[in-house]
Amino acid sequence: MQRLVLFDLDNTLIDRNGAIHDWAVQFAARHSLADHAATQLVELVQERAFPVTFETIRAQYRLQLSAKSLWRQYCSDIAAAVRCPERVLAGLDVLRATGWRVGVATNGATDIQNAKLQATGLIDRIDGVCVSESVGARKPAHAVFETAAVACGSLLSRGGWMVGDNPETDIDGGRRAGLRTIWIPNGRAWPNRPAAPDHCVPDAEAAIALLLANDCSRSVTT
């Protein structure tokens, strides 16, 4: 029987936070900005990084390059910096070899998310992807999960799993989309939200092991 699992991308399959920190330090040095600029830059791009973010950065630091150029450089810098652990890549291969459909459901700008999927090799390990910008809706919106499922040749009505680090967008959103959920806390406690995830594991590798170990036809709580 076909089974579906959707993964969040940032800070689930790849370490976006680490890449952003390194980028900010390099960006500040490259543009001869003050020491505290790196911290400000992290804050500016942390929540959401889109081309418009670089209009703000260009104005704030009085940079000569266009916002478009800064955005393009950011996309290539971040794509070059992020990594997906080899054991996660191998785990995704095992999932697909054992009958799973594997997808990515991610919020963000289409060009940078696709650049990250390409650079990490993830694009060759998944059946389908939905980037929020391409559907004009962001997780926790149902449309992002549905589009990712369809891109994998499946449907949400057949059930499946969502793996992610964000309690609201990944876990609440996934549950409301009819998926069972696996939460990766990245060091945080579960917040005061209506429903807990079905499982909690330290990283994507552990999530894959859990999916492979269970027959996933029954609901198991943490």
Ligand SMILES: [Mg+2]
């Ligand atoms: Mg995330």
